[in-house]
Amino acid sequence: xxxxxxxxxxxxxxxxxxxxxxxxxxxxxxxxxxxxxxxxxxxxxxxxxxxxxxxxxxxxxxxxxxxxxxxxxxxxxxxxxxxxxxxxxxxxxxxxxxxxxxxxxxxxxxxxxxxx
Amino acid sequence: xxxxxxxxxxxxxxxxxxxxxxxxxxxxxxxxxxxxxxxxxxxxxxxxxxxxxxxxxxxxxxxxxxxxxxxxxxxxxxxxxxxxxxxxxxxxxxxxxxxxxxxxxxxxxxxx
Numbered sequence: 001x002x003x004x005x006x007x008x009x010x011x012x013x014x015x016x017x018x019x020x021x022x023x024x025x026x027x028x029x030x031x032x033x034x035x036x037x038x039x040x041x042x043x044x045x046x047x048x049x050x051x052x053x054x055x056x057x058x059x060x061x062x063x064x065x066x067x068x069x070x071x072x073x074x075x076x077x078x079x080x081x082x083x084x085x086x087x088x089x090x091x092x093x094x095x096x097x098x099x100x101x102x103x104x105x106x107x108x109x110x111x112x113x114x115x116x
Numbered sequence: 117x118x119x120x121x122x123x124x125x126x127x128x129x130x131x132x133x134x135x136x137x138x139x140x141x142x143x144x145x146x147x148x149x150x151x152x153x154x155x156x157x158x159x160x161x162x163x164x165x166x167x168x169x170x171x172x173x174x175x176x177x178x179x180x181x182x183x184x185x186x187x188x189x190x191x192x193x194x195x196x197x198x199x200x201x202x203x204x205x206x207x208x209x210x211x212x213x214x215x216x217x218x219x220x221x222x223x224x225x226x227x228x
Contacts, residue, residue: 043219106158
């Protein structure tokens with residue numbers, strides 16, 4: 001069965017420090033992977049996605065993610081965190097309910113806190 | 117464009133009551149979905165639709181009904197509310213398979 005694991009429930013980093021959020025997936029075929037961000041009380045916004053090609057993908061707000069098939073991972077990175085990055089981050093894989101791949105299976109999320 | 121809109125933003129129900137959560141999008145998206153978000157659980161798919169007149173179940177469909185009579189609207193009906201349905205509900209839409217999903221702001225539902 002398809003699944004997404006985000007091992008870290010809560011991470012705290014200092015402003016200006018680098019960030020890496022971990023994501024591991026379980027999927028039999030080629031995965032289509034996403035990272036979403038949710039600010040408090042808000043809906044979800046897409047940060048970046050991987051479908052194929054270059055395994056390092058760039059997203060909005062200075063985020064990037066690297067797809068590593070051998071490790072079944074799709075970790076999210078940012079070289080220098082800003083206080084406004086404090087939010088909850090969700091990794092997701094496109095599912096195949098009913099033969100369609102229009103839906104997402106989400107990880108449980110990683111909450112990011114930023115220290116001044 | 118307003119994007120994906122959801123009403124109401126907040127709702128409190130008593131056990132056994134029914135209600136409909138509204139979702140509308142103005143992007144002419146074929147694909148629409150409902151998810152629920154519970155603490156520590158991420159988002160889980162309830163129902164989805166690949167076009168007007170076509171709906172299907174997701175991971176957690178029990179206790180919920182949907183219909184899709186128009187491209188724009190995708191209401192979610194709670195038939196007989198239970199405390200286990202206390203959650204935040206998100207509607208999403210996209211052009212289709214593997215396109216970006218756009219999320220609404222959510223409806224926070226409490227069932228007492």
